[in-house]
Amino acid sequence: MKIKITIPVAKAKEIARLQALKLSEKTLAKSSAANSFLTDIADVVLFITHLMKETFSRKFELREFFHQCFLIGYKSLPLISVTGTIMGLVLTIQSRPVMVRFGAETLLPGMVAVSLIREMGPVITALICAGKVASGMGAELGSMKVTEQIEAMEVSSTHPMRFLVVTRVMAATLMIPLLILYADALGILGSWIGSNIKGDVSFVLFFSQAFSHIGFVDLMPSVVKSFFFGAVIGLVGCYKGYNAGRGTESVGKAANSAVVLASLLVLIVDVIAVQITDMLGK
Amino acid sequence: MKTEQTEPTEPIVPETPKKAPKEAVIEINNLYKSFGTLEVLKNLSLKLYDGENLVVLGKSGSGKSVLIKCIAGLLRSDSGTINVYNQNVLAMDRKELDEVRQKIGFLFQSGALYDSMTVRGNLEFPLKRMKEHLKQKEIDEKINVALENVGLLDVIDKMPSQLSGGMRKRISLARTIVVDPKIILYDEPTTGLDPITSDEISVLINDIQKKYKTSSIIITHDIECARMTADRLIMIQDGEVYEKGSLNKFEKSTDNVIKSFFK
Numbered sequence: 001m002k003i004k005i006t007i008p009v010a011k012a013k014e015i016a017r018l019q020a021l022k023l024s025e026k027t028l029a030k031s032s033a034a035n036s037f038l039t040d041i042a043d044v045v046l047f048i049t050h051l052m053k054e055t056f057s058r059k060f061e062l063r064e065f066f067h068q069c070f071l072i073g074y075k076s077l078p079l080i081s082v083t084g085t086i087m088g089l090v091l092t093i094q095s096r097p098v099m100v101r102f103g104a105e106t107l108l109p110g111m112v113a114v115s116l117i118r119e120m121g122p123v124i125t126a127l128i129c130a131g132k133v134a135s136g137m138g139a140e141l142g143s144m145k146v147t148e149q150i151e152a153m154e155v156s157s158t159h160p161m162r163f164l165v166v167t168r169v170m171a172a173t174l175m176i177p178l179l180i181l182y183a184d185a186l187g188i189l190g191s192w193i194g195s196n197i198k199g200d201v202s203f204v205l206f207f208s209q210a211f212s213h214i215g216f217v218d219l220m221p222s223v224v225k226s227f228f229f230g231a232v233i234g235l236v237g238c239y240k241g242y243n244a245g246r247g248t249e250s251v252g253k254a255a256n257s258a259v260v261l262a263s264l265l266v267l268i269v270d271v272i273a274v275q276i277t278d279m280l281g282k
Numbered sequence: 283m284k285t286e287q288t289e290p291t292e293p294i295v296p297e298t299p300k301k302a303p304k305e306a307v308i309e310i311n312n313l314y315k316s317f318g319t320l321e322v323l324k325n326l327s328l329k330l331y332d333g334e335n336l337v338v339l340g341k342s343g344s345g346k347s348v349l350i351k352c353i354a355g356l357l358r359s360d361s362g363t364i365n366v367y368n369q370n371v372l373a374m375d376r377k378e379l380d381e382v383r384q385k386i387g388f389l390f391q392s393g394a395l396y397d398s399m400t401v402r403g404n405l406e407f408p409l410k411r412m413k414e415h416l417k418q419k420e421i422d423e424k425i426n427v428a429l430e431n432v433g434l435l436d437v438i439d440k441m442p443s444q445l446s447g448g449m450r451k452r453i454s455l456a457r458t459i460v461v462d463p464k465i466i467l468y469d470e471p472t473t474g475l476d477p478i479t480s481d482e483i484s485v486l487i488n489d490i491q492k493k494y495k496t497s498s499i500i501i502t503h504d505i506e507c508a509r510m511t512a513d514r515l516i517m518i519q520d521g522e523v524y525e526k527g528s529l530n531k532f533e534k535s536t537d538n539v540i541k542s543f544f545k
Contacts, residue, residue: 156411156461
């Protein structure tokens with residue numbers, strides 16, 4: 001049996017109008033999101049272009065660069081020392097029983113050294129630095145933006161991009177690889193401490209075994225990717241801080257998003273670096 | 283309190299009526315500035331004469347701060363001209379703008395003191411950047427003089443976080459005058475201060491004008507500050523010049539918008 005439903009023309013027109021309105025609202029929302037995404041991309045491109053231009057300008061802020069190197073490098077030493085030592089210690093304590101079971105205990109120093117230098121050292125240290133350095137930069141520059149300190153600098157004939165951003169990005173690019181090498185060294189030391197908890201290995205023997213397994217192909221890619229980690233951390237921290245909004249809330253947001261984005265980009269750079277190393281290895 | 287003021291085209295000092303009008307150090311013509319679809323400044327024109335204090339009044343969001351940020355080249359206007367000592371700021375490259383900025387001092391609403399530096403560092407920073415030829419001894423001397431002028435020489439080695447709001451404002455003012463600017467742009471100099479400290483800042487503005495022979499634009503909605511410092515006033519409403527003239531003209535105005543400020 002068929003049921004015939006009749007709707008008055010006026011009501012049908014109203015329903016059609018409301019549906020069209022909903023559709024247009026959805027379209028506008030999507031278009032606004034797409035616009036915002038494209039604007040963000042354009043902002044990043046402009047920021048990097050400006051940064052490059054200022055980096056290669058004649059007046060480099062050497063004094064501020066050294067100050068930033070001190071803050072990023074020296075001030076991070078206690079944290080990186082603890083992290084590096086624990087990395088080696090834990091890796092050794094976790095791996096030792098398995099290595100003993102397979103009768104490969106003598107390979108333990110080499111295994112720990114290679115995994116620390118190739119992967120764990122750079123990535124974990126970079127992630128720690130993303131937390132400490134990128135958030136610090138994001139919060140500091142964000143707070144300077146909110147309190148008009150960046151504008152005050154500009155009216156004092158100082159280029160804020162050159163003084164604040166270039167120095168920080170360059171310092172991070174230089175100091176983070178050094179911190180990573182330092183963490184690697186302490187990681188191997190931690191591994192020796194770990195080996196001595198349940199065994200008795202001399203310091204010299206342990207280190208000579210560890211270094212006998214490390215070659216140029218282990219060290220070089222790790223050092224190269226460390227520079228990229230440093231650049232990414234500096235760049236993200238500064239970008240988020242420099243482009244913070246107006247209120248105090250935006251300082252927290254800048255610091256938070258700097259950590260999240262820098263950590264994510266460190267991992268992405270690592271994947272790309274591993275792929276490139278793998279391709280070059282073949 | 284200042285005596286009755288005059289119109290821009292008239293002599294500024296009433297006692298010398300035959301004296302020719304002073305030279306305009308800042309001349310703004312048909313200035314437009316928008317942020318997206320929001321028009322902040324619309325066809326705004328004004329002049330700042332040599333040696334005068336021009337107070338710009340207006341409600342929050344009327345475009346007062348945007349105006350002085352355009353003058354200092356911190357914001358780029360959409361159209362119009364801003365001439366500072368007959369040089370159009372909008373047509374300048376960065377180097378030329380830096381040269382003009384040597385003549386302009388800017389007192390920010392928040393003080394904008396560098397948190398990571400001591401008071402001495404805050405004053406040293408612009409001096410070392412803008413007056414590169416100065417020796418350390420001369421820099422120290424200038425810092426001491428600027429701090430003495432704001433009455434805060436004893437806090438020279440303190441950090442900004444150790445200072446009160448009024449002290450921060452004074453130090454910020456010292457940082458502005460330490461480079462001997464010819465023009466000072468004050469962005470709400472008395473905002474967030476108690477009435478006594480506000481009056482002290484207003485007195486300081488007048489003292490600095492006399493001592494350093496500066497011309498100033500004072501952005502404010504503090505009527506007491508306007509009364510104490512103004513040689514001439516301009517009111518901005520919705521990005522346009524709503525009224526301009528002497529303090530007397532504003533105080534006697536029957537216009538409701540102006541009356542709401544001066545009640």
